[in-house]
Amino acid sequence: MDFTFNDEQTLIQGQVEQFIQRDYGWETRQSFISSDLGFGSDNWKTFAELGWLGISLSEDSGGFGGSAIDTMIVMEEFGKGLVLEPFLETVVLCAGLIDDAGSPEQKKDLLSEVVEGSMQLALAYAEPQSRFNLSDVMTEAKQDGDNFVLNGFKSVVMNGPNADQIIISTRTSGDQRDKQGISLFVVDSNSTGLSFRDYQTVDNRRASEITLESVIVPASALIGELNQGLQYLESSIDRAILAISAEAVGAMEVLYKTTVEYTKTREQFGTAIGKFQVLQHRMVDMFMEYEQCKSLLYMATMKHDESSPDARKSISGLKYQVGNASKFIGQQAVQLHGGMGVTDELNVGHYFKRLTTIGTIFGNSDHHLKQYTAL
Amino acid sequence: MDLSFSKEDLNFRQEVVDFLDNNYPDDIRERQDKRLPLDKEQNIRWQKILSKQGWFAVNWPTEYSGGPELSITQKYILQNVLAEYNTPVQLPFGVGMCGPVIYTFGTDKQKEEHLPSILNSDVWWCQGYSEPGSGSDLASLKMRADKEGDSYVINGSKTWTTLAQHADWIFCLVRTETTPIKQEGISFLLIDMKSAGIEVKPIITVDGSHEVNMVFFDNVTVPCENLVGEEGQGWNIAKFLLAHERSGIAGISSLKRELSRLRELSASTVVDEGNLLEDASFRAKIEQTEIELTATEFTELRTLAAMSNGGSPGAESSILKIKGTELQQTISELFVEMLGYYAHPFFTENELGSNDSIGPEYAGPVMPLYLNRRKVSIYGGSNEIQRNVISKAILGL
Numbered sequence: 001m002d003f004t005f006n007d008e009q010t011l012i013q014g015q016v017e018q019f020i021q022r023d024y025g026w027e028t029r030q031s032f033i034s035s036d037l038g039f040g041s042d043n044w045k046t047f048a049e050l051g052w053l054g055i056s057l058s059e060d061s062g063g064f065g066g067s068a069i070d071t072m073i074v075m076e077e078f079g080k081g082l083v084l085e086p087f088l089e090t091v092v093l094c095a096g097l098i099d100d101a102g103s104p105e106q107k108k109d110l111l112s113e114v115v116e117g118s119m120q121l122a123l124a125y126a127e128p129q130s131r132f133n134l135s136d137v138m139t140e141a142k143q144d145g146d147n148f149v150l151n152g153f154k155s156v157v158m159n160g161p162n163a164d165q166i167i168i169s170t171r172t173s174g175d176q177r178d179k180q181g182i183s184l185f186v187v188d189s190n191s192t193g194l195s196f197r198d199y200q201t202v203d204n205r206r207a208s209e210i211t212l213e214s215v216i217v218p219a220s221a222l223i224g225e226l227n228q229g230l231q232y233l234e235s236s237i238d239r240a241i242l243a244i245s246a247e248a249v250g251a252m253e254v255l256y257k258t259t260v261e262y263t264k265t266r267e268q269f270g271t272a273i274g275k276f277q278v279l280q281h282r283m284v285d286m287f288m289e290y291e292q293c294k295s296l297l298y299m300a301t302m303k304h305d306e307s308s309p310d311a312r313k314s315i316s317g318l319k320y321q322v323g324n325a326s327k328f329i330g331q332q333a334v335q336l337h338g339g340m341g342v343t344d345e346l347n348v349g350h351y352f353k354r355l356t357t358i359g360t361i362f363g364n365s366d367h368h369l370k371q372y373t374a375l
Numbered sequence: 376m377d378l379s380f381s382k383e384d385l386n387f388r389q390e391v392v393d394f395l396d397n398n399y400p401d402d403i404r405e406r407q408d409k410r411l412p413l414d415k416e417q418n419i420r421w422q423k424i425l426s427k428q429g430w431f432a433v434n435w436p437t438e439y440s441g442g443p444e445l446s447i448t449q450k451y452i453l454q455n456v457l458a459e460y461n462t463p464v465q466l467p468f469g470v471g472m473c474g475p476v477i478y479t480f481g482t483d484k485q486k487e488e489h490l491p492s493i494l495n496s497d498v499w500w501c502q503g504y505s506e507p508g509s510g511s512d513l514a515s516l517k518m519r520a521d522k523e524g525d526s527y528v529i530n531g532s533k534t535w536t537t538l539a540q541h542a543d544w545i546f547c548l549v550r551t552e553t554t555p556i557k558q559e560g561i562s563f564l565l566i567d568m569k570s571a572g573i574e575v576k577p578i579i580t581v582d583g584s585h586e587v588n589m590v591f592f593d594n595v596t597v598p599c600e601n602l603v604g605e606e607g608q609g610w611n612i613a614k615f616l617l618a619h620e621r622s623g624i625a626g627i628s629s630l631k632r633e634l635s636r637l638r639e640l641s642a643s644t645v646v647d648e649g650n651l652l653e654d655a656s657f658r659a660k661i662e663q664t665e666i667e668l669t670a671t672e673f674t675e676l677r678t679l680a681a682m683s684n685g686g687s688p689g690a691e692s693s694i695l696k697i698k699g700t701e702l703q704q705t706i707s708e709l710f711v712e713m714l715g716y717y718a719h720p721f722f723t724e725n726e727l728g729s730n731d732s733i734g735p736e737y738a739g740p741v742m743p744l745y746l747n748r749r750k751v752s753i754y755g756g757s758n759e760i761q762r763n764v765i766s767k768a769i770l771g772l
Contacts, residue, residue, distance in 0.1 A: 126716055128717075128734065129645045131645070131646055131647075131715050131716075132715065133646075133647060136647065155716060155717070155734065156716040156717065156719055156720065156733075156734075177647060177648075197733070199720045199721070199722075199733060200720075200721055201719040201720060201721055202718070202719055202720075202721035202742050202746075203719070207719065207720065209733060267508075268509075268510060268511050268512035268515070269511075269512045269515075270512075270515075273511075276759075278759055278762070279759070327708075331749065334581075334749045335749070335752060335753065335757075338510050338511070338753050338757065339505070339510060339534070339535045339587075339750070339753060339754070341749070341753070342580050342581050342746075342747075342749050342750045342753065343578055343579070343580055343581070344579040344580060344581055344583065345578075345579070349580075349581035349746075350581075352581070352749075353581065353746070356711070356745075357719050360711075360712075360715060360716060360718065360719070361716075364712060364715070366654070366656045366657065366712075369656070370656075
């Protein structure tokens with residue numbers, strides 16, 4: 001058993017940490033929010049130059065053959081900087097899925113551009129009625145000669161507004177919630193019949209509602225086997241849960257530390273409020289929640305990389321814990337900052353908002369407790 | 376002991392229902408039902424409608440309110456029917472806070488000048504308590520009021536001042552003297568917001584709204600006759616007021632309506648073959664919240680009953696503040712949970728009115744409300760401070 005990072009991993013961690021400290025100051029970050037893109041295009045180039053965009057992709061796909069541990073290292077640092085760039089969506093969710101299940105042509109066409117930094121991707125898996133059930137799919141794909149015709153609706157597609165290509169889950173056979181009969185297609189976002197309603201989410205990221213009206217795609221747009229899409233989707237989202245949990249752990253660390261520092265300097269009743277035992281214990285609890293999440297994160301990430309039989313159960317356990325801890329740490333960080341905690345000006349509220357969405361994305365704590373029980 | 380309503384009470388209930396059916400304006404109802412904020416004019420118009428009926432300042436002694444004297448049961452009924460109709464929550468600063476201070480501690484001249492305009496909502500009041508360095512430790516406040524002839528000259532700043540951007544007057548705690556015991560140098564002053572030297576600066580909160588402000592005072596001259604009570608008596612008035620404020624913060628009747636709406640909407644939220652209300656873990660949270668809410672409702676009723684028998688809301692009001700605000704937060708959190716991904720699309724309150732909602736029709740204001748309600752366990756004396764009050768004043772620790 002070994003909980004240390006190897007030299008290469010330590011190097012990457014140092015690189016990302018340095019990037020956050022040097023190039024991702026708070027003012028700069030806030031200026032991205034109101035820009036057209038919603039993140040820094042120069043930053044994305046930097047990610048490409050430093051090799052982060054291919055870190056977890058196989059060498060066959062032009063990547064660097066890394067593991068979920070490498071992704072975890074990057075995402076934890078991103079969490080500390082509250083990074084807006086859609087690494088999770090483009091690299092972890094989509095590129096990972098294509099790397100895993102795509103045809104040689106798809107890998108060649110799409111992944112080289114992802115690694116270069118010239119391609120943005122989004123995964124459209126949720127529908128208005130589906131909640132957290134990945135196999136609840138009403139969007140249809142019907143075969144028509146050499147083509148498929150797609151009709152339906154996809155909701156809250158993260159990074160939808162900036163995506164060049166969208167991976168869309170569709171039903172090609174069976175009933176609405178059947179596990180069999182789901183197929184994934186990669187669709188050009190400029191395709192006829194595809195329409196977007198773009199918006200900002202509460203964590204200042206971008207997402208879209210996507211309507212599909214007779215969108216025609218060639219059979220070569222199918223990812224993997226027909227009707228077998230759920231397994232690819234589940235694998236992709238498992239990796240994404242590990243990644244977003246790492247991001248959460250990074251954000252939790254910043255919040256508990258910021259709160260501790262604040263209570264050392266904020267004076268009321270003639271003393272630093274951090275001297276009050278009730279607040280000390282609260283911060284101890286925040287710290288412990290963070291540590292517990294980090295432990296589950298390491299455990300689940302290693303089990304995933306080792307293809308352990310209980311890897312999926314561990315991932316659900318992790319997401320359950322991360323959902324609860326995100327809420328507790330986020331809410332208490334705001335509470336202990338008092339009025340300042342609820343201002344838009346202070347970064348604490350922004351970390352709180354991101355942790356709030358992370359609690360829901362890919363299934364909330366209730367959902368993953370049920371998954372954990374069932375697995 | 377008896378829980379039932381008398382025939383008179385039931386008649387009163389019908390009277391309120393009939394009144395609202397005929398007098399609740401459609402435009403305000405529509406904003407309320409869509410969970411959109413009211414503008415200043417709408418707030419004032421609604422308060423005037425209630426006031427004309429004598430149901431605005433129901434907690435004031437009738438010699439000042441001029442209205443009918445309502446029993447506790449009738450006040451309870453009134454609050455509940457108003458909430459069932461989803462009418463706007465009363466803004467407390469004039470009628471709930473400044474009014475009681477003036478009729479309890481003010482001079483005859485102050486009563487004549489201010490009480491009628493509060494009753495009629497002609498003057499909008501805001502509250503100048505917290506300062507950048509004085510939050511939980513309110514008594515450490517520093518805003519100075521130096522006597523010069525017949526006036527005080529005010530210098531300093533107030534923060535978290537709710538809706539100061541609309542206010543005509545502000546009631547302030549000021550320091551008139553530096554005393555060894557910091558509470559003894561505090562006075563209670565009424566200040567016209569049109570006075571020269573006052574500047575209001577907005578504070579934008581995490582939900583993207585402009586509700587609170589910083590208010591700066593630079594050599595503002597205030598006539599000495601605007602002092603309420605004696606110089607140095609301000610802290611006693613502040614304590615009187617905070618107890619009043621806390622007992623009103625709970626907002627139980629509105630929460631009952633919110634919870635039943637949550638129950639209703641969760642029953643129409645699809646989860647696999649069933650709905651969210653059938654989901655055992657979500658259902659348990661709704662029921663637990665209802666039990667806690669019922670307990671808080673009856674704790675409030677017991678407090679009100681004690682008050683009507685001549686008691687004043689003391690440290691018990693801290694229980695209501697803690698439990699009421701925790702419930703507000705829990706319920707807003709359950710709405711977010713109910714929406715799943717559709718809690719994430721975000722529009723500020725200004726954008727909400729002009730945009731079609733993303734997801735279910737009710738989705739838009741849910742996340743902003745959740746974020747906004749983080750403040751309720753902080754303001755009016757943080758819940759940590761309330762627990763200190765209870766441990767000291769009730770448990771004697």
